[in-house]
Amino acid sequence: MDDAPEIGELVPPDRTLMGPGPSDVHPRVLRAMATPLVGYLDGFYVEMMNDATEALRYLFRTENEHTLAVSGTGSAAMETAFANLVEPGETVLVPSNGYFGERMGEIAARAGGDVVTVDAPWGEPLDPAAVERAFDEHSPTVFGFVHGETSTGVRQTDVPELTRIAHANDAYAIADTVASLGGVEFHTDEWEVDVVYSGSQKCLSAPPGASPITLNDRAMEKVRSREEPVRSWYLDLEGVWEYWGDDPSYHHTGPVSTTYALREALRMVVEEGLESTWERHERVAGALVAGVEAMGVGLNVAEEHWLPTLNPVRVPSAVDDGAVVDRLLAEHGIEIVSGLGALEGEVFRVGCMGHSARPAKALGFVSAFGSALSAAGADVDPEAGIAAAGRALDDDR
Numbered sequence: 231m232d233d234a235p236e237i238g239e240l241v242p243p244d245r246t247l248m249g250p251g252p253s254d255v256h257p258r259v260l261r262a263m264a265t266p267l268v269g270y271l272d273g274f275y276v277e278m279m280n281d282a283t284e285a286l287r288y289l290f291r292t293e294n295e296h297t298l299a300v301s302g303t304g305s306a307a308m309e310t311a312f313a314n315l316v317e318p319g320e321t322v323l324v325p326s327n328g329y330f331g332e333r334m335g336e337i338a339a340r341a342g343g344d345v346v347t348v349d350a351p352w353g354e355p356l357d358p359a360a361v362e363r364a365f366d367e368h369s370p371t372v373f374g375f376v377h378g379e380t381s382t383g384v385r386q387t388d389v390p391e392l393t394r395i396a397h398a399n400d401a402y403a404i405a406d407t408v409a410s411l412g413g414v415e416f417h418t419d420e421w422e423v424d425v426v427y428s429g430s431q432k433c434l435s436a437p438p439g440a441s442p443i444t445l446n447d448r449a450m451e452k453v454r455s456r457e458e459p460v461r462s463w464y465l466d467l468e469g470v471w472e473y474w475g476d477d478p479s480y481h482h483t484g485p486v487s488t489t490y491a492l493r494e495a496l497r498m499v500v501e502e503g504l505e506s507t508w509e510r511h512e513r514v515a516g517a518l519v520a521g522v523e524a525m526g527v528g529l530n531v532a533e534e535h536w537l538p539t540l541n542p543v544r545v546p547s548a549v550d551d552g553a554v555v556d557r558l559l560a561e562h563g564i565e566i567v568s569g570l571g572a573l574e575g576e577v578f579r580v581g582c583m584g585h586s587a588r589p590a591k592a593l594g595f596v597s598a599f600g601s602a603l604s605a606a607g608a609d610v611d612p613e614a615g616i617a618a619a620g621r622a623l624d625d626d627r
């Protein structure tokens with residue numbers, strides 16, 4: 231017994247999660263997670279998966295039959311998309327203008343794809359003309375793009391144009407909406423995106439671990455007619471669908487508690503109304519940005535590509551971004567993060583997603599951020615920021 235470890239009681243600190251995810255989880259979702267388990271083939275569980283599927287179709291704006299939640303985080307959904315769609319030797323086009331576009335390339339390469347990139351600077355979206363040129367040059371069969379790039383805070387607009395280019399070249403379009411679905415407008419069917427995946431812990435206010443994905447019939451046909459089996463047994467959609475589809479049989483154990491949580495989170499999106507959740511994210515993030523700008527700090531993204539769910543706030547000159555991030559957490563319990571890759575030291579990444587996208591959270595952030603910046607020696611006007619954020623919320627009502 232001498233070496234029995236001493237493990238204290240689990241008491242998480244009180245945080246407001248305003249980084250790139252996870253975001254705050256609604257108490258209703260936490261409660262759903264704490265309810266008793268049932269077996270993964272219990273009629274109750276099967277009904278719950280069906281409810282979740284209906285709600286996911288609403289969330290994705292799709293009628294796709296193959297709509298489900300992958301057992302794992304957003305990266306597992308990303309891997310599901312590429313592992314199933316890409317066969318060894320196929321050419322896969324991915325963006326180079328952010329961290330998650332680059333991750334697509336790593337995953338596609340492990341699936342045996344020959345990865346080529348369409349380039350844009352970090353902080354800018356892909357230009358459809360550049361995508362068109364990349365198609366002419368490389369003839370990819372699969373094209374991935376990121377709708378909301380969390381590393382840069384850029385929203386990829388022109389989605390219908392991107393899918394048009396892909397289809398004109400007989401290719402498949404895969405969209406990453408991990409940080410945007412449920413927070414920012416997205417239309418799977420209307421925009422003709424073949425595969426769309428997301429995550430649960432960003433705009434949906436659920437814990438990580440059950441990640442939405444949808445495939446149209448054309449994409450599923452490609453999966454079914456593969457010459458070589460998917461290299462991942464766990465994420466092979468034909469196997470996974472034996473469980474998630476009609477007449478479920480065992481493939482792997484459904485993550486019961488996280489699926490309960492996702493179902494409750496989706497129920498809340500349906501209650502609020504999808505358009506209303508988009509409006510809320512835009513209104514609350516708009517107030518946050520108005521506050522930051524009024525105190526004298528700008529965003530590192532052009533207005534037409536602003537992604538309300540992830541705001542890249544410029545680090546004022548001579549300010550140590552790490553010290554500000556640390557101070558926000560230590561003094562105010564607010565989590566934001568620093569920039570990555572090409573934007574390291576250039577921006578703070580301030581999330582405004584899901585249950586964190588609420589007026590009180592935005593106001594609290596602007597106030598705490600102003601004081602943390604002042605403490606770090608920045609020449610900012612915190613009072614002006616607080617007033618502007620409050621006004622923006624009032625005006626919008």
Ligand SMILES: *Cc1c(COP(=O)(O)O)cnc(C)c1O
Pocket residue numbers: 250251303304305306308330376378379380406407408409429438
């Ligand atoms: C967070 C994120 C991912 C990865 O999701 P995990 O849940 O961390 O695995 C992928 N793409 C984007 C755009 C993200 O923001």
